[in-house]
Amino acid sequence: MANIKDVARQAGVSISTVSRVINDSKSVSPSLRVMVEKAIDDLNYSTNSIARGLKSSQTNNIAVILTSVSRTFFSGVLEGINKEADQEKYSIFISETHDSIEREIKLVRSCASQWVDGIILASSAYGNDMKTRKYIESLSKLEKKGSWIPVVTLEYPCSNPGVDAVVVDHKKSAFRAVDYLIREVGKKSIVHISLPFEHYMGQQRIAGYREALEQNGLLFTEDNVLEGDYTSYCGYTLTRDLVRRGHPFDAVFCANDQMAVGVLQALSELEIQVPEQVAVMGNDDIFAASIVKPSLTSIHVPRFEMGAAAMKHMLELIREGEPPVKRKIITLDTEIVERESTKRGIKNSLKYLDW
Amino acid sequence: MANIKDVARQAGVSISTVSRVINDSKSVSPSLRVMVEKAIDDLNYSTNSIARGLKSSQTNNIAVILTSVSRTFFSGVLEGINKEADQEKYSIFISETHDSIEREIKLVRSCASQWVDGIILASSAYGNDMKTRKYIESLSKLEKKGSWIPVVTLEYPCSNPGVDAVVVDHKKSAFRAVDYLIREVGKKSIVHISLPFEHYMGQQRIAGYREALEQNGLLFTEDNVLEGDYTSYCGYTLTRDLVRRGHPFDAVFCANDQMAVGVLQALSELEIQVPEQVAVMGNDDIFAASIVKPSLTSIHVPRFEMGAAAMKHMLELIREGEPPVKRKIITLDTEIVERESTKRGIKNSLKYLDW
DNA sequence: TTGAAAGCGCTACCAC
DNA sequence: GTGGTAGCGCTTTCAA
Numbered sequence: 001m002a003n004i005k006d007v008a009r010q011a012g013v014s015i016s017t018v019s020r021v022i023n024d025s026k027s028v029s030p031s032l033r034v035m036v037e038k039a040i041d042d043l044n045y046s047t048n049s050i051a052r053g054l055k056s057s058q059t060n061n062i063a064v065i066l067t068s069v070s071r072t073f074f075s076g077v078l079e080g081i082n083k084e085a086d087q088e089k090y091s092i093f094i095s096e097t098h099d100s101i102e103r104e105i106k107l108v109r110s111c112a113s114q115w116v117d118g119i120i121l122a123s124s125a126y127g128n129d130m131k132t133r134k135y136i137e138s139l140s141k142l143e144k145k146g147s148w149i150p151v152v153t154l155e156y157p158c159s160n161p162g163v164d165a166v167v168v169d170h171k172k173s174a175f176r177a178v179d180y181l182i183r184e185v186g187k188k189s190i191v192h193i194s195l196p197f198e199h200y201m202g203q204q205r206i207a208g209y210r211e212a213l214e215q216n217g218l219l220f221t222e223d224n225v226l227e228g229d230y231t232s233y234c235g236y237t238l239t240r241d242l243v244r245r246g247h248p249f250d251a252v253f254c255a256n257d258q259m260a261v262g263v264l265q266a267l268s269e270l271e272i273q274v275p276e277q278v279a280v281m282g283n284d285d286i287f288a289a290s291i292v293k294p295s296l297t298s299i300h301v302p303r304f305e306m307g308a309a310a311m312k313h314m315l316e317l318i319r320e321g322e323p324p325v326k327r328k329i330i331t332l333d334t335e336i337v338e339r340e341s342t343k344r345g346i347k348n349s350l351k352y353l354d355w
Numbered sequence: 356m357a358n359i360k361d362v363a364r365q366a367g368v369s370i371s372t373v374s375r376v377i378n379d380s381k382s383v384s385p386s387l388r389v390m391v392e393k394a395i396d397d398l399n400y401s402t403n404s405i406a407r408g409l410k411s412s413q414t415n416n417i418a419v420i421l422t423s424v425s426r427t428f429f430s431g432v433l434e435g436i437n438k439e440a441d442q443e444k445y446s447i448f449i450s451e452t453h454d455s456i457e458r459e460i461k462l463v464r465s466c467a468s469q470w471v472d473g474i475i476l477a478s479s480a481y482g483n484d485m486k487t488r489k490y491i492e493s494l495s496k497l498e499k500k501g502s503w504i505p506v507v508t509l510e511y512p513c514s515n516p517g518v519d520a521v522v523v524d525h526k527k528s529a530f531r532a533v534d535y536l537i538r539e540v541g542k543k544s545i546v547h548i549s550l551p552f553e554h555y556m557g558q559q560r561i562a563g564y565r566e567a568l569e570q571n572g573l574l575f576t577e578d579n580v581l582e583g584d585y586t587s588y589c590g591y592t593l594t595r596d597l598v599r600r601g602h603p604f605d606a607v608f609c610a611n612d613q614m615a616v617g618v619l620q621a622l623s624e625l626e627i628q629v630p631e632q633v634a635v636m637g638n639d640d641i642f643a644a645s646i647v648k649p650s651l652t653s654i655h656v657p658r659f660e661m662g663a664a665a666m667k668h669m670l671e672l673i674r675e676g677e678p679p680v681k682r683k684i685i686t687l688d689t690e691i692v693e694r695e696s697t698k699r700g701i702k703n704s705l706k707y708l709d710w
Numbered sequence: 711t712t713g714a715a716a717g718c719g720c721t722a723c724c725a726c
Numbered sequence: 727g728t729g730g731t732a733g734c735g736c737t738t739t740c741a742a
Contacts, residue, residue, distance in 0.1 A: 001467065001498040003719055014729045019721060027727055044493075046468045050414070051719035054405050054734050069449070070430030078424055082451060091465060094424065094449040096437060110446060112356065113401045138399075143356045145734080261646065291616065293648040358735055369713045374737060382711060406735035409718050500718080 002043035011039035022047055053115055057145040062314060063093045063111040064120045065104065066154075071230075072286040073256075073303060074122065077154060080307025081120060088315060090117070099124045105135045108142070115144040118314045122154040126198045136160045140323065150317035152310050156200050157329050164317070166310040166330045170201050173299050173334045174208030177253055177281055182216045185279050185342050187251035190218075193228040193238055193263070195255045205255050205283070223247070228259050235262025243270055250278055251342075257282035257289050260296055264341065280341040294340035302332050357398035366394035377402055408470055412500040417669060418448045418466040419475045420459065421509075426585075427641040428611075428658060429477065432509060435662025436475065443670060445472070454479045460490045463497070470499040473669045477509040481553045491515045495678065505672035507665050511555050512684050519672070521665040521685045525556050528654050528689045529563025532608055532636055537571045540634050540697050542606035545573075548583040548593055548618070550610045560610050560638070578602070583614050590617025598625055605633055606697075612637035612644050615651055619696065635696040649695035657687050 004022075008015045013032055020028045021036040028036075039045070053059040064081060066074045078094065085092050093116065097104040101124060111119055119142070125132050140162025142149035150164070157165040181187045192209045195202030210220045226242075228234045235254060239262070242249060254260040260282030264274065272278055274294050282289055285300035309330050317324070340346055359377075363370045368387055375383045376391040383391075394400070408414040419436060421429045433449065440447050448471065452459040456479060466474055474497070480487050495517025497504035505519070512520040536542045547564045550557030565575045581597075583589045590609060594617070597604060609615035615637030619629065627633055629649050637644055640655035664685050672679070695701055 001500070005719075015720085016722090016729055016731095017727085020728090023721080029727065032727085046464055048409075048719055049465070049469050050405050050408050051734090052721075054403075054409055054719080054736090055721045057734080059405075069424045069433055070427075072425075075425030075430075078451075082453075091462075092450060095447060096433075098437075107446075109401050110404070114404050145356075288643065288646055291643055291647055360735075370736085371713055371715095371738085372711090375712090378737080384711060387712085403735055406718090407737075409720090409735080410737045412718080 001048075002045040003048065004045075006043055007036065007039045007045050010043060011035045057115060057147060059115050059117055060089055061091050061093050061114070061116045062118045062120065062311075063095065063107075063114075063116040065095050065097060065107050065111070066122045067099050067124055068096050069094060072288070073284055073301070076303030077122075077307035077310075080304040080309070081311045082307075083304075084308050084311035084315070090315075097124060101125055101127060101132060101135075105131075108135075108139070112142045112144065112149055116149065117318050118149060119151045120154065120310050120314060121151055121158075123158055125158070126196075126200060139163050148322055150314060150323075152314050152317070154306060154310055156204075161327055162323060164313060164324070164328045164330075166306050166313065166332065168301055168306075168332050168334050170204035171208040171211070173283070173301075174205035174253070174255075175212045176208075176334075176336060177283070177299055178209050178212035179216065180336055181251045181253060181279060181281060181342065182212065182218065185251065185275065187279055188218060189224070189249045190251040190253055191224050191226065191242065191247075191249045193226045193235060193252060193254045193259050195228060195230065197227050202255060209253065224249070228255060230256055230258060232258040232262035232265070235259030236266045237262075239263045239266035240270070243272070251281070252278060253281045253283075255283050257284050257286045257296060257298055260298070260341075261288055261292055264292055264294070264296065275340070275342045275344060282341075285337050289337070289339065297339045297342040298337055299334050300337045301334050305332055356403075357400040358403065359400075361398055362391065362394045362400050365398060366390045412470060412502065414470050414472055415445050416448050416469070416471045417445050417473045417475065417666075418450065418462075418469075418471040420450050420452060420462050420466070421477045422454050422479055423451050424449060427643070428639055428656070431658030432477075432662035432665075435659040435664070436666045437662075438659075439663050439666035439670070445670075452479060456480055456482060456487060456490075460486075463490075463494070467497045467499065467504055471504065472673050473505045473507070475507050475509065475665050475669060476513075478513055480513070481551075481555060494518050503677055505669060505678075507669050507672070509661060509665055511559075516682055517678060519668060519679070519683045519685075521661050521668065521687065523656055523661070523687050523689050525559035526563040526566075528638070528656075529560035529608070529610075530567045531563075531689075531691060532638070532654055533564050533567035534571065535691055536606045536608060536634060536636060536697065537567065537573065540606065540630065542634055543573060544579070544604045545606040545608055546579050546581065546597065546602075546604040548581045548590060548607060548609045548614050550583060550585065552582050557610060564608065579604070583610060585611060585613060587613040587617035587620070590614030591621045592617075594618045594621035595625070598627070606635070607633060608636045608638075610638050612639050612641045612651060612653055615653070615696075616643055616647055619647055619649070619651065630695070630697045630699060640692050644692070644694065652694045652697040653692055654689050655692045656689050660687055 004015055004018050008018045018036050021033055095107050125136055139151050139160050153165045156167050181190055194206055213220045226238050252263050260280055263280050267274055282296045282298040285298040289296040289298045359370055359373050363373045373391050376388055450462050480491055494506050494515050508520040511522050536545055568575045581593050607618050615635055618635050622629055637651050637653040640653040644651040644653040
């Protein structure tokens with residue numbers, strides 16, 4: 001690949017002139033401009049963004065660090081991010097942590113050292129050890145050449161108050177879900193399959209679950225809260241286990257849809273009627289919710305909007321160039337999407353989106 | 356973020372020495388090494404990979420260019436790619452073309468100009484116009500600082516014979532699927548919902564479909580081949596349309612699972628028995644195939660292995676440093692996964708993978 | 711074993 | 727309008 005020097009030689013002009021043409025400066029005569037453009041075309045030259053970045057400290061790259069792109073939830077988020085990025089000249093750089101905090105730390109460091117212009121992060125830094133805390137601390141102080149690299153977290157606010165976030169109110173969502181199960185569906189013994197207990201989001205949902213029970217005069221018992229691990233397999237086994245133990249319940253609220261699908265599968269095998277005997281509710285409203293039979297009532301999380309909002313906010317932060325005076329947390333609304341797993345005979349509109 | 360100069364000053368040594376420590380050269384005295392390491396730690400220094408790349412022309416970044424990460428098919432591929440990359444020191448850089456050839460061309464150029472060490476590409480360059488051909492031509496000649504940037508394509512071999520690929524035999528897969536529908540399921544009027552006709556993979560599958568019919572003494576008619584667009588919506592509408600027109604058919608073979616899910620939905624609404632009246636078969640075996648009811652018979656494509664093989668091969672190409680004498684096309688095997696949409700009463704083992 | 715200095719490809723500043 | 731040149735942060739000779 002030719003470099004700027006080659007182009008200059010080929011066109012018979014100085015490097016400066018070539019640079020001016022590339023960067024669209026007006027102070028270059030039409031004749032020279034034409035010659036340079038021809039040389040660029042002849043040599044199939046394209047400017048080396050590494051070297052450019054080294055000088056200008058602007059790479060036009062934005063890193064998106066997620067736990068896993070195959071987690072359906074994040075696919076939608078990515079669509080939103082991409083949509084906003086496309087309109088500007090930014091490229092997106094996706095990497096995956098697979099829920100490993102070590103990998104997350106390594107990736108953030110690596111992105112910073114590559115001088116990305118910003119980082120959109122779905123963190124799994126739940127721990128409270130020294131190393132994790134130091135890492136979280138560092139998130140608001142990432143720099144390249146002395147200038148600030150903004151970080152925006154997804155899903156929940158990171159514990160560093162210097163980092164902005166785009167979130168949904170997990171507690172409120174869970175509250176409304178359980179309140180709905182009690183008041184609209186008429187259930188009384190609601191089991192909650194949660195996320196790993198250490199996860200902030202899981203804790204929030206448990207809090208919402210509890211509040212809904214108590215406000216409706218029902219008893220909160222720890223027996224009814226099961227620790228899940230995101231997978232549909234755990235929903236499946238936990239449910240079979242509940243039934244085997246003869247634990248009484250007439251509804252299950254799961255912290256994500258994958259687990260709820262596992263619950264449905266187990267109930268179907270055990271020939272337990274949904275929703276008459278047991279109603280099931282998920283969270284996130286991924287497309288699988290509308291595909292399973294019975295279709296799954298879930299809480300719709302605006303994933304696309306979440307990604308778009310994160311990117312939009314990121315662009316603002318980059319434009320401003322320095323940490324905002326006051327932290328900004330953008331909260332998006334969720335809503336319940338009612339389907340057959342809580343209400344018999346409801347018409348299930350299969351979503352015809354790309355997946 | 357501190358730079359190497361700062362570290363050198365802090366440690367009271369030369370830049371060269373710091374560089375030696377960073378790059379693990381042995382020719383540095385233990386005492387100095389300790390001082391430098393302390394300085395690095397104190398300043399929280401991490402080496403700027405941009406500048407490093409500028410000099411060494413090795414960035415340790417590998418670009419993965421896909422149509423869309425939310426297309427379930429590619430999620431699995433990414434897992435495989437990541438698994439292999441993790442073992443080495445490479446970072447993965449994912450971007451999406453959304454089936455736009457312009458975007459694809461732009462991305463490849465941009466990656467090359469960022470001096471990635473290699474590009475794994477799921478191309479949508481089906482066109483035959485001048486620009487596309489020139490682009491495909493260029494794929495085997497990507498360079499940074501005069502050294503070759505290897506490209507490996509996924510899913511199908513690109514028409515440039517200088518580009519290696521990891522693929523499955525689409526024609527053979529389709530052949531086996533249709534042969535199975537005829538001989539095992541006993542169907543005779545098989546409709547094929549294809550990909551957009553211009554797509555190489557779609558053409559291959561149609562060829563396999565045709566061959567299976569003919570080898571089994573059935574007539575191939577163009578009426579039975581419908582052009583699809585990947586979405587479940589098109590499977591849905593095409594099926595309703597067939598039925599409305601009174602087109603006779605007793606099986607549908609779809610070029611992907613999404614379309615097959617749409618077919619199932621339409622048949623269910625029309626109260627047509629699956630598989631007795633109409634058997635349905637998909638392609639790819641994404642997890643949705645095991646979730647729908649009736650569950651969907653499909654062709655399992657080893658996505659994970661595909662990604663892993665592509666990455667493995669990429670690392671070899673990078674190690675060798677120059678184009679191989681002979682093009683290598685790695686072909687992986689597919690297999691039929693039998694479920695309820697072609698065989699009543701078969702036990703459906705829901706896959707408990709992460710999705 | 712150590713340090714000085716050239717140079718990777720580019721931009722930006724300063725002269726002319 | 728144009729060209730010369732310093733320098734971004736790093737690696738890599740070459741000398742000492």
